[in-house]
Amino acid sequence: MKDTLRWAYALNQWNIRMDVFVRHEDQRRALKTCSALGFHHVELAAGTGRWDNLGRPEVIELNHGGPAGFLDFLHGCSVHGVSSMYWDPGQPAEEEGWAFRSTRNRDDHAAIVESAKPFADFLAAIGTEQLVVRPAGSAWLQPPLGADDVKTIGEVWNAVGKVAAAAGVGVALHYDCLSAVHSADEVGQLLAATDPALVGFALDTAELTIGGIDPVAFYAGHADRVTHVHLKDTRYADTGEEYRMPGAETTMLRGGAGRRIERWFFELGTEGGLVDVKAFVATLREHDYPGWVVVESDHGGNPAELAMLNSWYLQHELGVAKS
Template identity: 50%
Template sequence: MSATIRLGYAINQWKPNFDDFTRPEQHERALKVLAACGFTGVELRGGTGRWDPLGRPASIAATYGSTGAFLDMVRRTGLAGVSSWYVDPGEPVDEELHRGRSVLDRAQHAAVATSLLPFARFLAEAGGSRLVVRALPSAGSLDLPLSDEAIGAAAECWNTVAATIAETGVRLSLHVDCLSAAADEKTLAALLDATDPARVGLTLDTAEVTVAGLDPVHLFDTHHARVDHLNLKDTRHVDETGERLAPHAESSMLSEGGARGVERWFHECGTPGGLVDFPALAERLRAHDWSGWAVFESEQTPNPARSAMLNGWYAQRLFPTPSAKDRP
């Protein structure tokens, strides 16, 4: 394979509760696990407050003394650095005294761009390449289908953000989760058509789109020119009744399992009964000579270290290096 696929891991699975991932020794232990499992980068997740010391660049500096000190720790564990950062501008941020900003509201676009710039500057210092953002708010909070005006407003926001962070060299990438209004082929295509392809990419999250009833392999083939980041996880379930479109689906469906009482919506890649066809996706990546970060994750896991090991085993076989091709 001439293209370069780098293996990263999302740290979000180590934060299932508000107070159990707050100390530097816990961070270091988790990163050592990731390095031992063969991953070379870590994806951070935006957050807020004293219980989320890795949620914001300022919080990292407050905990470690400086961005540089944090990056020194990351590299001591054996990782190359921070690959990417996921941020949802619709989430409340205590430090900024706001309850979430909407990309559909043009009056808030400048504030969204200003709030995301520190993340991009951090990534530039950390050697990261992608600022991953939630493409659209939850479908359950909106009147569907979205109008052309609403999609145009969101696209304007992301074009503004992309232009604002261009100075850092970090690229903006739109993430589609199963609850998002963007988890619809027509809406996603319209949003991508209205954003600047030179500055705005697409993050393909395999399990999220599968839960929403979409085929990640088909989506990659359709939008491969825009896909510049991967979030890889598996699922055994599709939301066939549309619970993801209901208000408060984050709690009623994802956290509480919905009407079927699903214990875990997301699993390690290659899990028995998993619906994502990872070998087919890997073949399409090779066919399109795709390069970038493939960030593995396993949200809702009861054992983060075990999930990282299972994902690491699978990752090394899905994307084998020349020295690993003869492994059984």
């Protein structure tokens, strides 16, 4: 099917702890797997430390001699480039003194903008279009959003968006099901608080569904703001506000408490999937969505197996020709 959609694959599922996805040959195998399945662009995820050698610009450059060397590394695996990179400024990094920063704290804003600069510059140098960011921390770690908080969060992303735009890179706010910016109304407020020329929205189909927001309807209502997509499925919605449980990253998403669900994210076409993937992609096509669609497995199982099943779904259920 001929359309505007551009497909990429997220590498985060291969990187399950600091020392398992470090050796270049292991990374080549993942890249070749993506390439053989028709995904010629990949999404990186920010990290910290010398082992996370695809996670920070300066570490990537140390490993590959610079942006051109890194692109050579990708091209050697028939991967053409990097669609996007995910970055959470609230995730402490060794390189920044393990500082805890919050986008709802204006005192942290200058440091967050400064942290974003190397990412924006590096992504621009390798021809990457989107810096995908976590706009706010987990809900359980902070008091409920007050009237001014969304405006404050919007301010820092406008500032990051300005820095990134100057480098030629877009910024997309990624919704996740644990976020303090949680409801459709709160997401709408955040989008209203940001400049559409500088800040877009990264729509994650599974995360929205878990959070109780229909991704098809949400996209139809905000198509002009959606500049990035993560496509994956889930079998569960967070019907009991488990995202508010202390330690929701493990108590909810790893099944430590609540309903004890150990796996939330699934491949496209999974039995019992709650995301209407076909309707969602049809809506993207109706709107001539111009951004990247990044297929993501997100620690759902065997990385290569899930990439293969996702590719099969694209080719046989969504009419995507394998390039």
